[in-house]
Amino acid sequence: xxxxxxxxxxxxxxxxxxxxxxxxxxxxxxxxxxxxxxxxxxxxxxxxxxxxxxxxxxxxxxxxxxxxxxxxxxxxxxxxxxxxxxxxxxxxxxxxxxxxxxxxxxxxxxxxxxxxxxxxxxxxxxxxxxxxxxxxxxxxxxxxxxxxxxxxxxxxxxxxxxxxxxxxxxxxxxxxxxxxxxxxxxxxxxxxxxxxxxxxxxxxxxxxxxxxxxxxxxxxxxxxxxxxxxxxxxxxxxxxxxxxxxxxxxxxxxxxxxxxxxxxxxxxx
Amino acid sequence: xxxxxxxxxxxxxxxxxxxxxxxxxxxxxxxxxxxxxxxxxxxxxxxxxxxxxxxxxxxxxxxxxxxxxxxxxxxxxxxxxxxxxxxxxxxxxxxxxxxxxxxxxxxxxxxxxxxxxxxxxxxxxxxxxxxxxxxxxxxxxxxxxxxxxxxxxxxxxxxxxxxxxxxxxxxxxxxxxxxxxxxxxxxxxxxxxxxxxxxxxxxxxxxxxxxxxxxxxxxxxxxxxxxxxxxxxxxxxxxxxxxxxxxxxxxxxxxxxxxxxxxxxxxxx
Numbered sequence: 001x002x003x004x005x006x007x008x009x010x011x012x013x014x015x016x017x018x019x020x021x022x023x024x025x026x027x028x029x030x031x032x033x034x035x036x037x038x039x040x041x042x043x044x045x046x047x048x049x050x051x052x053x054x055x056x057x058x059x060x061x062x063x064x065x066x067x068x069x070x071x072x073x074x075x076x077x078x079x080x081x082x083x084x085x086x087x088x089x090x091x092x093x094x095x096x097x098x099x100x101x102x103x104x105x106x107x108x109x110x111x112x113x114x115x116x117x118x119x120x121x122x123x124x125x126x127x128x129x130x131x132x133x134x135x136x137x138x139x140x141x142x143x144x145x146x147x148x149x150x151x152x153x154x155x156x157x158x159x160x161x162x163x164x165x166x167x168x169x170x171x172x173x174x175x176x177x178x179x180x181x182x183x184x185x186x187x188x189x190x191x192x193x194x195x196x197x198x199x200x201x202x203x204x205x206x207x208x209x210x211x212x213x214x215x216x217x218x219x220x221x222x223x224x225x226x227x228x229x230x231x232x233x234x235x236x237x238x239x240x241x242x243x244x245x246x247x248x249x250x251x252x253x254x255x256x257x258x259x260x261x262x263x264x265x266x267x268x269x
Numbered sequence: 270x271x272x273x274x275x276x277x278x279x280x281x282x283x284x285x286x287x288x289x290x291x292x293x294x295x296x297x298x299x300x301x302x303x304x305x306x307x308x309x310x311x312x313x314x315x316x317x318x319x320x321x322x323x324x325x326x327x328x329x330x331x332x333x334x335x336x337x338x339x340x341x342x343x344x345x346x347x348x349x350x351x352x353x354x355x356x357x358x359x360x361x362x363x364x365x366x367x368x369x370x371x372x373x374x375x376x377x378x379x380x381x382x383x384x385x386x387x388x389x390x391x392x393x394x395x396x397x398x399x400x401x402x403x404x405x406x407x408x409x410x411x412x413x414x415x416x417x418x419x420x421x422x423x424x425x426x427x428x429x430x431x432x433x434x435x436x437x438x439x440x441x442x443x444x445x446x447x448x449x450x451x452x453x454x455x456x457x458x459x460x461x462x463x464x465x466x467x468x469x470x471x472x473x474x475x476x477x478x479x480x481x482x483x484x485x486x487x488x489x490x491x492x493x494x495x496x497x498x499x500x501x502x503x504x505x506x507x508x509x510x511x512x513x514x515x516x517x518x519x520x521x522x523x524x525x526x527x528x529x530x531x532x533x534x535x536x537x538x
Contacts, residue, residue: 018494020287020510028472108536115536123446132471132480172482176445176537177392178453179528180463180483182490194449202401203297203502211401213441214449215494221451222491225287225484225511233472241289242494259448267377267384268445268537 016241021048022226023236031068035149036156038066039236043157048238050161053248055239056153057223060171060186061130062235063149064140071098071139089114095129095139102127102141107269118142121260122186124173143169146187147255154189154251166191166244170220170227176268183224185216186256192247193217193259214259215247285510290317291495292505300337304418305425307335308505312426317507319430322517324508325422326492329440329455330399331504332418333409340367340408358383364398364408371396371410376538387411390529391455393442412438415456416524423458423520435460435513439489439496445537452493454485455525461516462486462528483528484516 026042029035039058043050050056064070076094085100086093088109096114100106103116107123116127120142128142143149150167157165169187174180185193193216200208223237263269295311298304308327312319319325333339342363347355351366357378358365365383369375372385376392385396389411397411412418419436427433438456443449454462462485469477492506532538 017291018289018491020289020491022286110536113536132475132477135473136475172480175483177530177535178483178486179530180481180486182483182486184447197497204404206401206405208401211441212449213493213497214444214447214451217447217449217451218490218494221487222287222289222494224482225487225491228466228482261446261448266446267379267382 016243018222018239018241020222020226021046021238021240022234023048023238024234026062026233026235029062029065029235031065031070033066035063035066036153039153040157040160042236043238050157050163050165050238051240052163052165053242053244054163054165055168055191055219055242055244056157056165057168057170057183057220057237057239058150058153059227059235060128060142060146060169061132061134061140063143063146063169063187064130065134067143067149069141069143070134071141073098073137073139085109085114091126095126095131098129098139098141099127102129119144120146120186121257122173124171128171128173128186142171142186147189147252148187150187150189151251158251164190166248168216168220168223170223172224183217183220183222183227185214185220185259188216188254188256189251190249190254191216191244192249192254193256195247197246215244216256216259285512287491287508287510289491289495290315290507290509291503292317292507293503295331295502295504298331298334298504300334300339302335304332304335305422308422309426309429311505312507319426319432319434319507320509321432321434322509322511322513323432323434324437324460324488324511324513325426325434326437326439326452326489326506326508327419327422328496328504329397329411329415329438330401330403330409332412332415332438332456333399334403336412336418338410338412339403340410342367342406342408354378354383360395364395364400367398367408367410368396371398388413389415389455390526391442393440397440397442397455411440411455416458416521417456419456419458420520427520433459435517437485437489437492439492441493452486452489452491452496454483454489454528457485457523457525458520459518459523460485460513461518461523462525464516466515484513485525485528 082097085096105117197211354365355362374386466480
């Protein structure tokens with residue numbers, strides 16, 4: 001792909017296949033586990049040597065667990081606001097308290113539905129609190145600083161394999177107008193969350209005006225196809241062959257903040 | 270993946286790699302082109318024989334073009350409502366008229382932004398009207414019946430290759446709270462747009478309560494990583510190795526309607 005094209009250059013594209021590779025046999029993660037080390041060992045077990053431009057997508061739950069970001073629901077003390085939310089939503093009051101504690105703002109609270117802005121600025125259901133793949137009676141909030149978590153893993157693996165990879169921490173989130181959740185990026189390192197195609201030209205040599213693509217979300221969604229949502233235990237996917245020429249960056253140059261729409265541009269809050 | 274699991278079966282998963290393969294050298298599509306035939310010829314040119322469970326993702330623009338769903342902007346007559354929308358949005362009045370003609374409802378119309386419900390029921394910017402990769406002065410609305418378009422292609426290719434594939438027609442759409450557009454499914458055949466994991470069990474053997482995954486959107490997003498948005502001319506991607514066991518269906522059993530959130534459940538209209 002080029003930033004400036006000539007007419008009919010569509011046959012000159014150099015796109016190659018992309019491979020999505022599930023990294024198997026990652027053990028159940030516990031608090032204080034060294035996640036980078038565990039990932040490295042699993043890659044070795046899977047006979048995989050990372051190389052430049054590889055993208056690793058890691059499910060946020062294992063990051064939160066390793067970082068000890070786990071809450072015992074019974075231990076939570078409930079405020080009046082949480083009781084009120086519980087009445088409106090028919091969700092457990094202690095869960096409502098955890099949702100509240102992990103939010104900047106409540107956008108909607110109604111029967112069966114709580115949509116919040118998380119501390120990171122993400123708009124999602126239940127502040128991203130997850131009770132799947134967690135011991136009964138416990139829930140995991142999103143990692144506190146997913147960019148930093150991604151940076152740590154990238155730093156460790158870049159050194160181990162003498163290469164330059166990207167790491168994406170992913171979550172599965174719903175959408176306002178479409179049924180079903182999809183994989184999205186909530187933390188990035190080595191790659192910008194969006195790719196800006198403005199200044200590129202289309203097939204008819206017209207300059208593209210406003211095409212920004214959320215490529216990190218698309219990478220997270222692609223990985224999600226292998227992760228599934230249940231007992232198949234795939235929490236890490238290697239994406240090999242993706243051309244990140246327009247979005248690649250150094251380890252701490254990118255931030256997931258780039259993908260969060262500014263409140264002033266939000267027409268649906 | 271199983272519908273009923275035992276504890277610690279996470280090492281028994283049978284996930285294999287998924288391959289995303291760009292189908293190159295598809296010519297510029299014109300009105301009345303036989304798209305199925307063109308796709309078949311391009312697959313042959315790329316030395317690809319389709320097989321069971323392959324998923325083809327095709328960009329909606331080429332479908333609209335082949336179906337003659339192209340509008341010459343200059344020919345459009347503008348109503349008062351479109352003039353009003355033009356004032357509010359600073360978008361061209363004729364474009365506003367086309368957006369209006371292709372909508373059921375206008376959700377937002379403000380400076381630089383028009384969000385509508387399309388005739389299909391999709392909530393997206395500008396009723397999905399696209400002026401990229403189209404001759405200057407022309408725009409393409411979304412295909413009129415993308416499920417039917419997908420069915421025709423699947424029917425043709427299933428017969429040619431004596432196999433059972435899925436076809437997804439994709440678009441690139443923005444989101445309310447995240448910057449950047451992503452690939453989404455707007456038409457499906459041979460595959461349900463969502464996969465329902467309710468009744469599955471997690472790693473800790475707890476039954477999943479509410480996990481519906483928009484797998485067709487994830488497939489469209491994965492394909493979008495190869496399509497790019499500019500002059501690279503990839504409009505068709507083959508996804509091989511995706512396990513569609515939970516979402517596979519016959520040629521006309523699925524409908525993209527399944528992914529459209531019912532108005533009664535819409536908290537953000």
